[in-house]
Amino acid sequence: MKAYELFSAADPALVTQLLDWFRDHDRNVYKSAVATLAQSKKLRLVFIQKKPLPEQYAWILKTLRSKQSDTIGEHLLQAWFMAGHQEMLAKFCDAMGIEHDGKGSVTGDLPTEIDAAKLDGAVDTLLKDYDPKVVTLYLRVFSLQRPGGWDALTAKLENDSQLVLA
Structure with missing residues (x-):
C-alpha cells in the first residue's frame, strides 16, 4: 500500500492521534505539512488555519x-514513527536482528529477506505493548522502505487478523 492508501484505510482516530502528536511535539512539521497540502489544492494556508480543529x-x-x-x-x-515511536521501532529492529541506532533508525542495510518466524515473534512482542493499529501502520510503513516490500511481511499483514488499520 502507498501512503495515500494507508490514510484511506486507517481509522480516522489513528490519523487524529498522528496530527495531535505533531501539534503537541513539532508544530513546525504540522504547519509545514498543512501549508504543503493547502498549496497542492491551490489554497492559502490561512484558509485552513481559520477552520476549527x-x-x-x-x-x-x-x-x-x-x-x-x-x-x-x-x-x-x-516522521511520526521516527520521532514519536522510537521505542517501538527499536524493539522491532532488535527482534528482527536489524542494526539500528538505538532509536529504531536503521544504520546498516535493510535485509533482503525477512524470516517469517522472527517476524511472528517481533509482531507478537509489539502487539503486547502497543496499540495494534499503530503496530499495523508501522509495519505497512516499514514495508514501503523496500520496493515491493518483503514477501513474509506482506503475507503477515494480509493474513494476521490482529493487524488491521480500521
Missing part, C-alpha cells in the same frame, strides 16, 4: 487520501 483534521485527512499527496503523507508517517 476538527474541520482542519477532516480536510487534512481528505487531502492525504488523494494520490497527489502520497509523498507528503509518507513523510508525515515516517
Whole structure:
C-alpha cells in the first residue's frame, strides 16, 4: 500500500492521534505539512488555519487520501514513527536482528529477506505493548522502505487478523 492508501484505510482516530502528536511535539512539521497540502489544492494556508480543529483534521485527512499527496503523507508517517515511536521501532529492529541506532533508525542495510518466524515473534512482542493499529501502520510503513516490500511481511499483514488499520 502507498501512503495515500494507508490514510484511506486507517481509522480516522489513528490519523487524529498522528496530527495531535505533531501539534503537541513539532508544530513546525504540522504547519509545514498543512501549508504543503493547502498549496497542492491551490489554497492559502490561512484558509485552513481559520477552520476549527476538527474541520482542519477532516480536510487534512481528505487531502492525504488523494494520490497527489502520497509523498507528503509518507513523510508525515515516517516522521511520526521516527520521532514519536522510537521505542517501538527499536524493539522491532532488535527482534528482527536489524542494526539500528538505538532509536529504531536503521544504520546498516535493510535485509533482503525477512524470516517469517522472527517476524511472528517481533509482531507478537509489539502487539503486547502497543496499540495494534499503530503496530499495523508501522509495519505497512516499514514495508514501503523496500520496493515491493518483503514477501513474509506482506503475507503477515494480509493474513494476521490482529493487524488491521480500521
